[in-house]
Amino acid sequence: MFHKEGAKIILISTTLTVVLLLVIDHFITLPWLRMGTMLVVLFFLVMILQFFRNPKRAVDISDNHIIAPVDGKVVVIEEVYEAEYFKDQRLQVSIFMSPINVHVTRYPVNGRINFSKYHPGKYLVAWHPKASTENERTTVVVENRIFGEILYRQIAGALAKRIVNYAEAGMQVVQGTDAGFIKFGSRVDLFLPLGTEINVQLNQKAVGGKTIIATKS
Known part of the structure; x- marks a missing residue:
């Protein structure tokens, strides 16, 4: 689950990632270079997603x-x-x-x-x-x-x-x-x-x- 404060950034980043992957697939012909560039783009998306993660945690609530x-x-x-x-x-x-x-x-x-x-x-x-x-x-x-x-x-x-x-x-x-x-x-x-x-x-x-x-x- 992701925090609501990251919704806009996640949407923009995901959209940009999809566009970049399509561009890379179309214009880069060398297989190793195409795959390497795609992995770099996906890595940055994963970093953004992990930053805005919002894990649900069971809290032991106590005033003490x-x-x-x-x-x-x-x-x-x-x-x-x-x-x-x-x-x-x-x-x-x-x-x-x-x-x-x-x-x-x-x-x-x-x-x-x-x-x-x-x-x-x-x-x-x-x-x-x-x-x-x-x-x-x-x-x-x-x-x-x-x-x-x-x-x-x-x-x-x-x-x-x-x-x-x-x-x-x-x-x-x-x-x-x-x-x-x-x-x-x-x-x-x-x-x-x-x-x-x-x-x-x-x-x-x-x-x-x-x-x-x-x-x-």
Whole structure:
């Protein structure tokens, strides 16, 4: 299954692929060159299709844990000063997504959206230290009955040119459901209350909607 945000790109890419294959078949006479060129065209179509895939996942919904909002690798676990909304110290957990990861963003907890804001910005590589404050990004705060307010931030990378965010202030959201999409490479930062029990390690692979980032008993 594919994400709705990829519908237009998939349609255009599929149509263009069919046209190119017909042109190649008609104009290239050398069998090895014709086959090789066709395979290259099909490869790019497959890459686009896999980027917009949207796998259905059974989510263990619970207010006692925070799940990974995206697929990727855990690249940051540290205490930082969150300057936009909380203006105090928080535990930051960051997940980096490569172009081959699923790029659907999922709500990490159940709760009410208290804040949602889009920021235009630069397109530094997603692991750059200033990416979280200078790149194009969205900031969303969800209030959960167990953890209180948690913040997640979608951050565009060097290739990502559009962030899609479905969260609006006042919405009640369900853990693991579709919160948005980031096109072509990026990362997501989570900002959690100090003292939160973190269940992941640096360089661990996270699976959106499945991996438990933090728990609270």
